[in-house]
Amino acid sequence: MSEVTMDKLVNLCKNRGFIYPGSEIYGGLANTWDYGPIGVEFKNNVKRAWWKRFVQESDNSFGVDAAILMNPRVWEASGHVSSFSDPKMDCKECKTRHRADNLIEDYVKKHKLDVDVDAMSQDEMYKFICDNQIKCPVCGKCNFTEIRNFNLMFKTNRGVVEDAENIVYLRPETAQGEFVNFLNVQRTARAKVPFGIAQIGKAFRNEITPGNFTFRTIEFEQMEHQWFCKDGTDMAYYEEYKNKAMQFYNDLGFSKDVLRFKDHEKLAHYAKCACDVEYLFPFGWGEINGVHNRTNYDLSRHQEYSGKSMMYLDPVTNEKYIPYVIEYSVGADRLALALLANAYHEETLDNGETRVVLKFHPFIAPYKVAVLPLQKQLNEKAKQLYKMLNKHFMCSYDEAGSIGKRYRRQDEIGTPFCVTVDFESLDDNTVTIRDRDTMEQIRLNIDELVDYISKRVQFN
Ligand code: ATP
Numbered sequence: 415m416s417e418v419t420m421d422k423l424v425n426l427c428k429n430r431g432f433i434y435p436g437s438e439i440y441g442g443l444a445n446t447w448d449y450g451p452i453g454v455e456f457k458n459n460v461k462r463a464w465w466k467r468f469v470q471e472s473d474n475s476f477g478v479d480a481a482i483l484m485n486p487r488v489w490e491a492s493g494h495v496s497s498f499s500d501p502k503m504d505c506k507e508c509k510t511r512h513r514a515d516n517l518i519e520d521y522v523k524k525h526k527l528d529v530d531v532d533a534m535s536q537d538e539m540y541k542f543i544c545d546n547q548i549k550c551p552v553c554g555k556c557n558f559t560e561i562r563n564f565n566l567m568f569k570t571n572r573g574v575v576e577d578a579e580n581i582v583y584l585r586p587e588t589a590q591g592e593f594v595n596f597l598n599v600q601r602t603a604r605a606k607v608p609f610g611i612a613q614i615g616k617a618f619r620n621e622i623t624p625g626n627f628t629f630r631t632i633e634f635e636q637m638e639h640q641w642f643c644k645d646g647t648d649m650a651y652y653e654e655y656k657n658k659a660m661q662f663y664n665d666l667g668f669s670k671d672v673l674r675f676k677d678h679e680k681l682a683h684y685a686k687c688a689c690d691v692e693y694l695f696p697f698g699w700g701e702i703n704g705v706h707n708r709t710n711y712d713l714s715r716h717q718e719y720s721g722k723s724m725m726y727l728d729p730v731t732n733e734k735y736i737p738y739v740i741e742y743s744v745g746a747d748r749l750a751l752a753l754l755a756n757a758y759h760e761e762t763l764d765n766g767e768t769r770v771v772l773k774f775h776p777f778i779a780p781y782k783v784a785v786l787p788l789q790k791q792l793n794e795k796a797k798q799l800y801k802m803l804n805k806h807f808m809c810s811y812d813e814a815g816s817i818g819k820r821y822r823r824q825d826e827i828g829t830p831f832c833v834t835v836d837f838e839s840l841d842d843n844t845v846t847i848r849d850r851d852t853m854e855q856i857r858l859n860i861d862e863l864v865d866y867i868s869k870r871v872q873f874n
Pocket of ligand 1: 587632
């Protein structure tokens with residue numbers, strides 16, 4: 415098995431319809447990507463798996479789908495207007511802009527130094543860059559401006575007049591939609607603390623650093639789950655959500671050696687403690703999710719800024735309090751990228767050919783089954799079968815090229831089952847069904863197919 419590289423992934427994604435560069439015919443727009451026909455199925459399945467685990471199978475979690483544009487006071491209350499920024503510096507020579515922490519991280523990695531950039535102040539970062547003569551990655555000179563904070567939120571104007579009164583922000587995280595609806599959900603779902611609110615939706619950040627494909631983009635989807643609990647129970651739930659996150663990834667097929675927890679040294683203004691789960695991407699370790707103990711910071715701030723009570727009244731003890739929040743936040747696009755890298759395999763076949771195969775968990779595979787007629791005369795029977803199967807599963811139909819080529823095409827997009835219709839099928843209504851990973855084939859009656867495939871594509 416040869417190693418997966420980012421180039422191989424990007425090429426496969428582009429050629430097979432997973433992911434294309436955004437606005438490609440206009441030369442693209444940096445750090446934007448479009449999901450194609452295969453990619454949209456795949457990402458939807460990743461989101462479904464997450465929702466199933468964290469909403470459907472949770473006793474006490476409820477979903478919302480909040481507006482992307484929120485009252486700008488929300489972002490004042492959350493602290494984003496004043497402090498959601500990255501340390502940026504400009505190269506005075508070639509005028510390109512860079513994140514100071516990223517320049518240091520790359521330098522430290524290259525020279526194998528034991529330096530924790532997260533723990534550095536801005537002055538320390540600037541000094542480190544000057545002392546080590548870290549160079550601009552574009553022009554190779556070391557002549558930077560001082561570090562300034564650059565707010566990551568995209569601004570736009572509401573209505574026809576462009577003035578400060580009309581500014582609205584594209585949300586930089588989905589979390590605030592859950593917080594502002596805390597009491598709405600609690601009341602309408604008749605929920606008792608502890609309970610959770612989950613949301614999957616777009617978030618926007620004006621990121622300037624190179625993205626590593628879909629790892630860092632300016633528009634991305636977050637899957638966020640906020641668990642509201644009583645002060646004092648928070649640390650136990652924090653541990654529980656760390657473990658639940660890890661279990662979810664293991665169940666999706668990641669082995670233990672490619673994932674790790676990383677505790678935050680420098681905490682966000684709202685956090686009591688925080689950690690990431692990182693995956694070993696082809697370019698190195700990278701965060702796929704954060705778990706944060708946000709205390710009662712967000713609800714308290716919304717109470718203060720909106721003037722509306724965010725207190726929960728415990729119906730048993732009659733106690734009134736603002737709950738603590740444990741947040742589990744994962745990027746759908748980052749998790750999808752990690753799953754793609756994890757699934758990618760190259761295998762040498764007996765005949766010396768190489769097959770590229772995406773060994774996804776069947777639940778997240780874009781298509782569950784492909785129907786392949788062996789000869790032209792069998793197309794009609796195969797089409798009937800396809801029409802029957804696509805009532806149950808996302809299903810592909812392919813009659814073009816040799817059967818070997820057709821198997822390869824399905825392997826490359828991770829289709830777990832290929833069903834071949836042959837002349838025997840006309841006589842006895844049986845077909846062969848081929849397993850993507852073992853390439854073994856068995857013969858089944860068409861009436862058994864739906865049941866057989868359904869059982870094998872479940873995610874529990
Ligand atoms: P990073 O340190 O990589 O910038 P973060 O710590 O700012 O990420 P969070 O604010 O905790 O990220 O967001 C939760 C999740 O959202 C991240 O774990 C990641 O999966 C995803 N995410 C954040 N920023 C981006 C981005 N620019 N592009 C794609 N996904 C992102």
